[in-house]
Amino acid sequence: MQKGFYLDTERCMGCHTCEAACKNWNGVEPKITDKPGAQGPKWRRVTNIESGAYPNAQIISVSLSCMHCGEPACVAVCPAGAISKRPEDGIVVVDQSKCIGCHYCFFACPFGVPQYGSSGTMQKCNYCLDRTEKGQEPACVNSCPALAIRAGTMDELAKYTQERLARQLAGSTQPSMLISR
Amino acid sequence: MQDKEKIPGCRLGRRTFLKATGVLGVTATGAGLKPGLPNVGVADTKATSGGEIRRSICDMCCLGRCGIEVFVKDGRATRVQPFKDYPNGPICVKGNSILFQLYHPDRLKYPMKRTKPKGSSNAGWQRITWDEALGTIAANLTKIKQKYGAEKVLFYAGDPKDPVRPNLQRLALKFGSPNYGTESSVCHRAIIVAQNLNGAASAGLTPATRALIIWANNSAWSQPRSMGEIFKAKERGVKIIDVDPRIAPTTKLADIHLQPRPGTDGALALGMSRVILHENLYDKEFVLKWTQGFQEFGSYVQQFTPEKVEKITGVPAGKLVAAARLYASNKPTGWLTSASPTVHHWNGCQNHRAISAMTALTGAVPVPGLEPSTPALSFRDITESRTLLPPLRSKRVDLKDFPVWEQFEPEIQINRLPEYVKDGVLRAGLFVGCNYRMWPQDQLYAKAISDMDFTAGADFWLTPTMELMDIVLPAATSLERLGPINIAGRTVFLPQPVVPPIGEARGDMEWMWDLAKHLGMGAEFWNGDVMATIDSQLEPLGLKAADLIKAPKGIVIPPSTTPAGKPGFKTPSGKFEFKSSILEKAGFDGLPTYKEPPEGPIAAPQTAEKFPLIFNTGSREPMYTHSRHRNNPRLRELQPNPKLDINPKDAQARGIKQSEDVIVETPLGRITVKANITNIAQPGVVHVFHGWPQADVNTILPRTFDPITGFPAFKSQLCQVRKA
Numbered sequence: 026m027q028k029g030f031y032l033d034t035e036r037c038m039g040c041h042t043c044e045a046a047c048k049n050w051n052g053v054e055p056k057i058t059d060k061p062g063a064q065g066p067k068w069r070r071v072t073n074i075e076s077g078a079y080p081n082a083q084i085i086s087v088s089l090s091c092m093h094c095g096e097p098a099c100v101a102v103c104p105a106g107a108i109s110k111r112p113e114d115g116i117v118v119v120d121q122s123k124c125i126g127c128h129y130c131f132f133a134c135p136f137g138v139p140q141y142g143s144s145g146t147m148q149k150c151n152y153c154l155d156r157t158e159k160g161q162e163p164a165c166v167n168s169c170p171a172l173a174i175r176a177g178t179m180d181e182l183a184k185y186t187q188e189r190l191a192r193q194l195a196g197s198t199q200p201s202m203l204i205s206r
Numbered sequence: 207m208q209d210k211e212k213i214p215g216c217r218l219g220r221r222t223f224l225k226a227t228g229v230l231g232v233t234a235t236g237a238g239l240k241p242g243l244p245n246v247g248v249a250d251t252k253a254t255s256g257g258e259i260r261r262s263i264c265d266m267c268c269l270g271r272c273g274i275e276v277f278v279k280d281g282r283a284t285r286v287q288p289f290k291d292y293p294n295g296p297i298c299v300k301g302n303s304i305l306f307q308l309y310h311p312d313r314l315k316y317p318m319k320r321t322k323p324k325g326s327s328n329a330g331w332q333r334i335t336w337d338e339a340l341g342t343i344a345a346n347l348t349k350i351k352q353k354y355g356a357e358k359v360l361f362y363a364g365d366p367k368d369p370v371r372p373n374l375q376r377l378a379l380k381f382g383s384p385n386y387g388t389e390s391s392v393c394h395r396a397i398i399v400a401q402n403l404n405g406a407a408s409a410g411l412t413p414a415t416r417a418l419i420i421w422a423n424n425s426a427w428s429q430p431r432s433m434g435e436i437f438k439a440k441e442r443g444v445k446i447i448d449v450d451p452r453i454a455p456t457t458k459l460a461d462i463h464l465q466p467r468p469g470t471d472g473a474l475a476l477g478m479s480r481v482i483l484h485e486n487l488y489d490k491e492f493v494l495k496w497t498q499g500f501q502e503f504g505s506y507v508q509q510f511t512p513e514k515v516e517k518i519t520g521v522p523a524g525k526l527v528a529a530a531r532l533y534a535s536n537k538p539t540g541w542l543t544s545a546s547p548t549v550h551h552w553n554g555c556q557n558h559r560a561i562s563a564m565t566a567l568t569g570a571v572p573v574p575g576l577e578p579s580t581p582a583l584s585f586r587d588i589t590e591s592r593t594l595l596p597p598l599r600s601k602r603v604d605l606k607d608f609p610v611w612e613q614f615e616p617e618i619q620i621n622r623l624p625e626y627v628k629d630g631v632l633r634a635g636l637f638v639g640c641n642y643r644m645w646p647q648d649q650l651y652a653k654a655i656s657d658m659d660f661t662a663g664a665d666f667w668l669t670p671t672m673e674l675m676d677i678v679l680p681a682a683t684s685l686e687r688l689g690p691i692n693i694a695g696r697t698v699f700l701p702q703p704v705v706p707p708i709g710e711a712r713g714d715m716e717w718m719w720d721l722a723k724h725l726g727m728g729a730e731f732w733n734g735d736v737m738a739t740i741d742s743q744l745e746p747l748g749l750k751a752a753d754l755i756k757a758p759k760g761i762v763i764p765p766s767t768t769p770a771g772k773p774g775f776k777t778p779s780g781k782f783e784f785k786s787s788i789l790e791k792a793g794f795d796g797l798p799t800y801k802e803p804p805e806g807p808i809a810a811p812q813t814a815e816k817f818p819l820i821f822n823t824g825s826r827e828p829m830y831t832h833s834r835h836r837n838n839p840r841l842r843e844l845q846p847n848p849k850l851d852i853n854p855k856d857a858q859a860r861g862i863k864q865s866e867d868v869i870v871e872t873p874l875g876r877i878t879v880k881a882n883i884t885n886i887a888q889p890g891v892v893h894v895f896h897g898w899p900q901a902d903v904n905t906i907l908p909r910t911f912d913p914i915t916g917f918p919a920f921k922s923q924l925c926q927v928r929k930a
Contacts, residue, residue, distance in 0.1 A: 036437060038426035038455030040828045041844055045302035048840060049286055055306075055839035059846045059865075059880070075885050079853060080465070080522075082885035084453050168288055170296055170430035171437065 026178040027115035028152065029093055029201025030166075031186055036173035039086030041071050046168035047090070050153060054142050066140030068150040069165050087204075088174060090165070091138045091150035093117045095199030099130035099139060107147070114178075115201060116152045135196050152176070179203075260704035261289050261758055263692050265684035266300035266307065267831040268366040268393075269429060269545070271692055274301055276685060276704045283308060283685065283705050291759055293695035298430045299828050303840035307666070307683060308705070312837060314668055314680040315709025324656050329673060336710065339662075339677050340717065343636065344724035346660040346676075347381070350634045356382030357601035360632045360658075362620070363388040364639030365832060369690040370714045373739075374638055375589040375617070377718055380730050384598035385632065387620030392644055395615060396549035396915035400558040402614050403789060405775030405782040406574055408541040408565040411435055417445040417536035417568075421471070421561055422547035426455035428826040436542075445536050447529045449474070451822065452851075452886050452893065462529045465888050466519040468822045469803035469922030471548050472557035474526065475564040476800055477515030480507040481530035482567050488534065489569030496573055496775070499785025499796065503563060506797050518800075518808070520890075539568040550824060550921045552804055555914040559798035563784050571782055576773040580765045583693050585743040591616045603631050608916045610792050619916040621645065621909075627654040637663035638714055639681070641833050642671045643897060646907040646918045647874075664714060667837070670899065680711040687713030689740055691754075698747060699760030700740065715739070794914060803922035804910065813924055817872060819856065820891040821925035823903040833897030848901035849882040851893040852927060857883045860928055867930035870894060872923060874908060877901040878930055892927060896920075 047053065047069040056065055069090040076083050093110075097117050100108045107123035108130060110116070124146035131139040131147070139147045153163035157176070161167065166176045175182060179193075182203050194202040257279030264274045273292025277285040283305055288296030297304075317339035321330035334342075350358050361378035363371045363386075371388060378386040401407045411418055418439060425432045433455075440446060440459045448460035449471070457463050466474045482488050483504055493500050512523035519526075533539055541561070548558045565571065595616055599605070603626050604619040605612055611619045623645075626632040635658050642651040655661060656674045663672050664679040672678045686707035692699045715736055722731035732738040740751040747763060754761060774780040778787045785796035807814035829841040836842060850868055862868055868881045870892070879894060879901045887893055896903050910919040 035458070038430070038433060040426055040430045040455075041299040042296075042302060042430060042828075044844070045299040045840055046287075049302045049305070052285075055843045057839055057843045057846050064843050064846075073884075077885070079855065079885060079888050082453060083458070084455075084885060085458065086455065164287070168296055168302060170298060171426075171433050 026113075026180065027093070027095060027201050028157075028177065029115075029179050029182060029203070030090065031175040031177075031182045031191060031203040031205075032088055033173045033175075033189070033191075033205045034085045034087060035205055036171040037071075037086045037088050038171050038173070039071055039073050040170065042168050042170055043088050043165035043174060044069050044071055046164045047150070050156070050164035051151070053148070056142070066142045066148055068140065068148070088165070089136070089202070091117060091152075092136060092194065092196075092198070092200030092202040093150075093152065094196070094201060096197070098133040098135065098198050102129045102133040104129060114152075116154065117149075118151055118154070119147050119149060121146050121148070135198060136200070257284055260702075261292075262701040262704050263684050263699070264297050264301040264304055265366050265368070266304055266835070267298075267429075271694065272297045272301055272431060273694070273699070274304065278704055281706060289759075292699070293697050295431055299844070300831065300835065300841065303835070303838050304685070306838045306840050307835075308685055308708070310837060312667055313708050313711070314665060314672075314678060315711065316680060317710070318678050320676050324674070324676075331668070331678070336679075336712070336717070336720070339679060340721050340724045343662045343677055343721060346662075347634060347636070348725065350659060351382065354630075354633055355601070357385055357598065357603075358631070358633040359383045359385065360620075360623075360635040361386045362635055362637045362640055364637065364641055365389050365834070366639070368714070369692065370638070370718075372587060372589045373690075373715050373718050374636075375591060376731075377636075377722055379589065379591060379594040379598070380722070380727055381725065382598070384595055384602045385618050387618040389641070389644060390617065391620045391916065392546070392550075392918055392920075394545040395611075395617075396555055396912065396917040397543065397545065397558055399611060399614050399915050400549065400555045400562065402776070403555070403610075403783065403786045404559055404562045404566070404571075405777045406571050408562060408570040409538065409572055410542055411439055411444075411540045412538070414538050415439065415444055415540040416538060417447070417533045418540045418542060419447045419449065419533055419565070420456055420460070420542045421449040423542050423544040424450065424452070424454035424456055424826060425542075425544070427828040428544060430828070445532050447533055451888055451891050452825065454886070462525060462532060464521045464525060464529055466521050467806075467922075468820055468891060469551045469553070469557075469806060469919070470519040470800075471551075472553060472560040472798065472800040473510060473515050473518040474521060475557070475560040476507045476510040476798075477512060477519075477526050478530040478533070479503075479560075479564045479567055480510050481512065481527050482534045482564070483507065485531065485534075487531065488567040489537065492569040492571075492573075493567065496781055497566065498777075498779045498781040498783045503784035503797060506799070510800075518802075520888075534568045537568055539565060539570045541565045541570060546917070547825070547921060549912065549915065549917050550919060551917075552910050552912055552919045552922070553801040554912045554917055554919070556795070556798045556800070559786070560800065563798055566782055566784075573773050574775060575771040578767050578769050581768055583696060583698065583747065583763055585691055585693070586746050588739070588743055589616070604916070608914075610788065610794070610914050611916055613788065621911055621916045621918065624650040624654040627657050632658065634658055634660040635662075637661065637671070637675070638718075639663075639665055640671045641669065641897075642674075643833055643899070643902055643904055645909075646904050646920070647909050648902065648904045650909075664717065669833075679717060680709055682707045682711040682713045686711060687716070688736060689713065689715055691740060691743060692760075694760075696762050696765060697760040698744070698749060698754065698763060699757075700751060700754035702755065789914070792914075803919065805908065805919070805923050807924065810924070813873060817924035817926045818890075819925050819927060821870070821872060821907075821923040822891055822893045822921045823896050823907065823923075824920045825893055825895070827895050830895065830897065833899075836898070848877075848879040848894065848898035850879045850927065851882050851884050851887040853885065853887045853889045853891075854883050855889045856887075856892070856927070857881060862927070862929055868927050869930050870906070870925050870927055872906040872925045875906040877903065877906060881927075892925065
């Protein structure tokens, strides 16, 4: 049963709690830089998207991580066999000991998910397997004050979002990600 | 800059998505830290699995006090997560970064004394024992007391707003000084003064609310945990009006969004009141029976026609009328405000009173004592200010400057500290946390603190303010100390240390009680016994400290109902006062009159020619609490630099590009920040967050105080912005 995430953009309020909870739980190192877009490594990222102009401007926030794609491009290109898709739940995991830091996955991923810290090897969302395998929510979901993120099997998420006009994110890699309209 | 693409949900092309999420341009290798960015070593980046869960309270902001669960392995905290069963929570982005505070290499670890004279480039800090530190403090405070009088000693508490404040006030009063002040001189208390002048607070969001006005409140970034209730209200169909010069996350929940020019809230509320009266939408029964000055208020608001209010506030007349109708036609109404935005103006108290009056017209102000109520839990007031303060009242330093404040507040209004020190009215200070950067023209406050005969301070860090002290004490964080008692909803919780303190850091309550012993007042302070003190505080709740020690999730006290009593407001008339008799007596307008910000475009058109933008400071960012957390790498990476939020239109007119350096200039000086071009800011208004040492907004703001409350006008100044 493929697992994935749902994001309700009506609820996401750009507070960054999920980002910090993810880094706290998974021990992801901080990196401070004022180069735009160079912050990281981040396994989950919150972005504000603006549209329109005063007085009709709109701002929404989105929180996204690895999509644990149905057909992950990263797995296909990895020359070291370091990335794999778990048959039981479709979670895409990376074996740090095999990763050679070549960045092929970074360029293959349509969503810019792979991240690199000081070790140089690829790291990314692992669906908090040390929590989810015990029946707990991933840290991001568990911490969200707005209940904007949900985790579950794609069937569960589809059922949950039936009345909410959510759609699966489009892409050749079949991202396991639903987002509200 | 502007992304035209709305997030389409079903079809995000690759480039669109990358652009939207800012992924393009990511370099894969770790760039080194640039000069000027903090070198933040250390930390908890090795999260280990397992360990025991211990529970405490998060102290990363001043108002949250959310429950937090800490994983502890081999005596060291490794991870945190929300304490789900606790009424306050979940922890936010700051709470999730708390371990970087706990284990920061720059934590103050030992008491230290200055060995070089004040004003030296280096204080020559020397480690001393707690006994020597407290002994020296006690000797110096006693010396001042004997030579000049106890009231010459200031007892000051900074952020966080901790329940440990009553302990400090007790210390002050027992020592003999009424001059206990806090950072509440610039935060929140002015709202309480305004409420008390009118009579009572308006209802907030309750299960019955049908229309809610959110006036200057962005809890998504200041207190995310409270957003849950607002979402629930939205889902149950509550009409929401959002009054905020910015577009905040709350804005997307609003049926109507009003964006007034900062500082004009009063005019907007008076304009809405006029519509409510004209269209006969007010609560007649409440107004006739429970208010005073209604006729005069009704006459006064006549001049605030929607067209005139549009000219003052910039809010389109049609939107104002629609908002007033939507609000007043959906009773019961509620009002959510936040600590300070409405009162950080020269006319702030009156503006806040005007909003309160508008909500009162819709019957939003419950009459105290009319219905049976469920009082909130509280522990015993150990300040004893009711009996100890009156005999000392004449020695309050704020008595002449802010007489209205003084009538309501048991703590002094401290914003004229530079004058009090210069005049020798205050000669020594004990600072339990303090940040001189919180005041406008803050260099004067740094000088005042430095000029005192003797000062001692407790903090987590050797901050620029602590650098001015004679003695510094290492304070324990909430994860390292016992207490104070935390009440959340119906839950009483006593946090116990989850890890041993860093160095010799001690809880504030613990060292203060020890200081009382050094001052020879031990008997009045439970002989320094913290547990005995907590027992005494808990007595009205029928609990003992030992009970709470055994209850790791706290003890829930079932609600009890107080029967209806003699109904009436706590005002001289016993009614809600549209026209305040207390203000009139003090020489102010009794009605909540609107006056232009003195440094604004209408009152100071000549200044506005050179400085055409409204300069708004102090609105919350999710990752920082005032000046705190700039040294927390997990938070700093989210916002590495001081920035200016500026509308695309204003940026374009000045040729300003995203993220480039810009100069913000006021008649008092300039600071350099990075431009953030965003629709968060409306055209004509720019926003800079406070507390950055390298771009301190308070160095370029004037000491303009609201004459009623003494609150500084942080939010309605004028500035110009240009490329650096």
